[in-house]
Amino acid sequence: MARLAWGYTWCEWSRVRTMATAKRRRGEIENLPSGSLRVKVYAGIDPVTKRRHYLHETIPAGPTAEREAEKARTRLLAQVDERRNPRTRATLAQLLDRWLDVVDVQPSTRQGYVRKLDKHVRPLLGKEPVGRLDAETLESFYAVLRKCRDHCGGRKYVEHRKAGEHVCTDKCRPHVCRGLSPASIRQIHWILSGAFARAVRWRWIGVNPADQADKPGMPAPNPHPPTSTEAAQLVTAAWELDPDWGTFVWTAMTTGARRSELCALRWNRVHLDPGVVVLERALYVDDDGMLQEKETKTHQQRRVALDPETVEVLREHLERCEARCRELELDLPADGYVFSPAVDGSSPLVPDTATQKFGRMAAKLKLATNLHALRHYSATELIAAGVDVRTVAGRLGHGGGGATTLRVYAAWLSESDQRAAATLAARMPPRPDRS
Incomplete structure (x- = not known):
């Protein structure tokens, strides 16, 4: 048989060319013992494990398995070429x-x-691979959270008050499913959405599954501020407990400040003569359980005007603090905390402690309210009195021109609604004479 110039016969050359073509072919189709076909396509180096990363797809056995496997190989190769595949x-x-x-x-x-x-x-x-998460998985996950915040899966068990060996009391009760609030589910959705968006930017995945999922609905704001009568009860009870605590509750009502901002307030940021407090810091508990200071929630300081009565309340509080320091021959530092368990104001009131103390006081009065509701009270009373929304938003530390203030904090007031009805009635034309 004649040989070509490079030493191969035509048959040998054909076989070599076929083998070279097979080697250059991207992707593999393997025969599995079950008769199914597994398609395997190289997709680069895994940025997390640093190993070679492959895309897989299994085609069930059948007369059209080979054709379907070729389609799958082409589809996976297209994903790799267009960078739509999870890396x-x-x-x-x-x-x-x-x-x-x-x-x-x-x-x-x-x-x-x-x-x-x-x-x-x-x-x-x-434990789910990022590349396998899709809209259906996320929506099923949200459905589980709506049914039970403890993910019980329908099983029955006893919720024990203590861990380990103990004698059960009436506080150890059978588990009752309580779904997670719509607001919490929505927060989880946005957290996942942010993580998936970063994964898309890193090319870990091709698309953000949270964008395709039906996100939880925005819960309707339904603030429940204390009424004027309830506010009077709370202030009176707080002053009976302790004048310092009464000052804290009064200041929270009149300024609408967050609890973390009030707890971080120092005397050098309280200006009694012009009647202004400057709120620029807030307290939080770090991962080690230690109190730390940070910027306010909006990263901006704000000046809140004080009414004459609140100025007098804070002035009396300052005099009490200075008197206690003199008894112990101490000086009250200018940067001491306004609300402090220490005589010299060296340590702040812990925000959680304030919340718990207020909760116990409200429970004793049989009032269904909490410390944060005092912000609701402040906003609602100011808006009902005719103060413009931008001013109210500025006092509360809200951005967005007051949209948050109106949407969340301005509760419906029957008094304001009746005033609106009377105003409209005064502008109506006379009724037609029916006689």
Whole structure:
């Protein structure tokens, strides 16, 4: 048989060319013992594990299996070429760890993220590969949270007050399913959406599944501020407990400040003569359980005007603090905390302590309210009195021109509604004479 110039016969050359073509062919189709075909396409180096990453798809056995396998191979290759394929087999837990390392948020905000992720996301979805999560998975996950915040799955058990060996009391009760609030589910959705968006930017995945999922609806704001009568009861009870505590509750009502801002307030930021307090810091508890200071929630300081009565309340509080220091031959520092368990104001009132103390006081009065509702009270009373929304928003520390103030904090008032009805009635034309 004649040989070509490079030493091969035509048959040998044909065989070599076929083998070279087979080697250059991208993707593999393997025969499995079950008769199914598995398509395997190389997709690069996994950025997390640093190993070679492949896309797989299994085609059931059948007369059209080979044709379907070729279609699958072409489809997977197109995803790789267009960079729409997941570049990693990393799990959602690994993505969340990496995302928390780089996301730039306030420490207290990060703590909220971590609590929600550890409580709800990691136990149910943490081991799932990021590339396999889709809109259906997320919507099923939200449905589970709506049914039970403890993810009981329908099983019955007793919720024990204590861990370990103990004698059960009436506080150890059978588990009753309580769904997570719509607001909390929506927060979890936005946390996941942010993590998936970063994964798309890193090309870990091709699309953000949270964008395709039906996100939880925005809960309708329904603030419940204390009424004027209830506010009077709370102030009276607070002053009977302790004048210092009464001052805290009074100031919270009149300024509408957040509890963390009041607890971080120092005397050098209280200007009694012009009647102004400057709110520029807030307290939070770090991961080690230590109190730390940070900027306010909106990262801006604000000046809140004080009425003459509140100025007098704070002046009397200052005189009490100075008198206690003189008894112990101490000086009250200018940067001492206004609300402090220490005589010299060296340590602040813990925000959680204030919340718990207020809750016990309200429960004793049989009032269904909390410390945060005093912000609702302040906003509602100011708006009902005719103060413009932008001014109210400025006192509360809201951005957005007052949209948040109106949407969340301005409760419906029957008095204002009756005034509106009377105003409209005065402008109506006379009724037609029916006689």
